[in-house]
Amino acid sequence: MALTKKILVVFGTRPEAIKFAPLIKRLQQDPMFDLTVCITSQHKEMLQQVLSFFAIRADVDLDVMQPNQNLSTLTSVILSKLSPVIAEKKPDLVIVQGDTTTAFAGALAAFYQKVPVAHLEAGLRSNNIYSPFPEEINRKLIGTIAALHFVPTDRARTNLQAEGIAQHVYLTGNTVVDALFMGLKIIEERALDFRDAFSFCKSGERVVLVTGHRRESFGDGFDNICKAITYLAHRFPAVQIVYPVHLNPNVQEPVYRMLGSIKNVHLIPPVSYEQMIWLLQQSYLVLTDSGGVQEEAPSLGKPVLVMRDVTEREEGILAGTAKLVGTSSEMIIEQTSRLLEDADSYERMSKSVNPYGDGTASEQIADLLTRYFTHEA
Numbered sequence: 453m454a455l456t457k458k459i460l461v462v463f464g465t466r467p468e469a470i471k472f473a474p475l476i477k478r479l480q481q482d483p484m485f486d487l488t489v490c491i492t493s494q495h496k497e498m499l500q501q502v503l504s505f506f507a508i509r510a511d512v513d514l515d516v517m518q519p520n521q522n523l524s525t526l527t528s529v530i531l532s533k534l535s536p537v538i539a540e541k542k543p544d545l546v547i548v549q550g551d552t553t554t555a556f557a558g559a560l561a562a563f564y565q566k567v568p569v570a571h572l573e574a575g576l577r578s579n580n581i582y583s584p585f586p587e588e589i590n591r592k593l594i595g596t597i598a599a600l601h602f603v604p605t606d607r608a609r610t611n612l613q614a615e616g617i618a619q620h621v622y623l624t625g626n627t628v629v630d631a632l633f634m635g636l637k638i639i640e641e642r643a644l645d646f647r648d649a650f651s652f653c654k655s656g657e658r659v660v661l662v663t664g665h666r667r668e669s670f671g672d673g674f675d676n677i678c679k680a681i682t683y684l685a686h687r688f689p690a691v692q693i694v695y696p697v698h699l700n701p702n703v704q705e706p707v708y709r710m711l712g713s714i715k716n717v718h719l720i721p722p723v724s725y726e727q728m729i730w731l732l733q734q735s736y737l738v739l740t741d742s743g744g745v746q747e748e749a750p751s752l753g754k755p756v757l758v759m760r761d762v763t764e765r766e767e768g769i770l771a772g773t774a775k776l777v778g779t780s781s782e783m784i785i786e787q788t789s790r791l792l793e794d795a796d797s798y799e800r801m802s803k804s805v806n807p808y809g810d811g812t813a814s815e816q817i818a819d820l821l822t823r824y825f826t827h828e829a
């Protein structure tokens with residue numbers, strides 16, 4: 453007799469949706485699991501866009517965002533709206549991903565009803581509780597609550613070990629790589645081509661993709677990034693620099709002011725996930741402060757220059773797929789120029805193996821969940 457286990461997945465932002473998508477698709481195919489997809493809509497349009505691309509339907513939408521929301525009100529609204537869902541569905545397991553307020557409140561709500569929690573992308577640590585804020589504490593607290601920890605890298609496993617968490621810790625890689633491969637396959641199957649939308653890709657010139665949105669870089673950081681891009685655009689007039697600009701006014705203001713009129717700098721609104729991975733595929737190298745992009749780019753052989761002073765994703769740097777350049781104009785100019793001019797440096801970075809996963813994480817996680825429920829793991 454098949455023993456069906458009820459699983460509730462809870463998420464609320466675009467990066468969580470991307471990283472959950474391949475696992476949701478995998479679990480939905482498996483008769484062993486009865487899956488309920490619950491979103492909090494901490495992000496709205498960006499989240500819906502990812503769900504519709506992957507053809508995922510949310511069974512429950514908690515619709516938690518209210519005017520003047522702060523972390524305390526957001527946490528308490530998620531708790532109070534999610535608790536009745538858990539009470540009604542009576543899941544055997546709740547799964548959360550990463551380090552958002554949704555993930556933390558989701559884990560806490562499950563804990564209050566003594567439902568075990570599985571944590572995707574467990575074990576990331578910066579060891580600074582205020583950076584990233586509040587994510588560092590969110591992920592630590594989830595680590596304390598969770599019964600199952602799916603870690604993307606060995607380093608993440610070591611981080612958990614250092615906190616005394618050693619049981620039910622499984623190294624699977626990051627589902628972001630599964631999502632990337634799945635997404636590129638969908639693009640191919642649907643014959644999506646964004647060349648008309650991004651006509652600068654038609655010239656055959658090299659494309660540098662830039663993304664940046666972190667609070668820690670507002671002010672001087674963004675000024676320096678823009679100065680470096682201005683210099684690079686003039687020094688390499690044939691290189692096309694494309695920058696989907698985050699909607700935050702602290703990003704929009706300096707970026708449009710300083711880069712708005714440079715011929716080979718293409719400022720565009722934030723792009724859909726499918727456009728993003730398509731652009732990534734077309735690009736020669738990537739300048740970014742995004743965690744997800746750092747994890748995706750190496751699978752396509754694209755060197756990443758990380759415009760942050762610290763990163764909790766050191767694996768890419770150790771593996772040689774990424775370099776930390778901070779937000780100093782000089783470093784950004786020096787390292788980007790090197791990659792554009794020195795074929796050997798480029799080759800080394802682009803040939804390195806992605807330390808974040810090989811695209812099989814969801815399959816491994818589904819298998820581990822089966823073993824967990826049949827008491828084999």
Ligand code: UDP
Binds near residue numbers: 722742745748
């Ligand atoms: N992304 C996207 N459109 C954009 C910028 C990013 O679809 O305009 C995707 C990107 O491919 C990655 C994820 O969003 O999978 C990363 O999200 P973000 O940079 O917002 O968050 P982080 O990963 O830093 O938490």
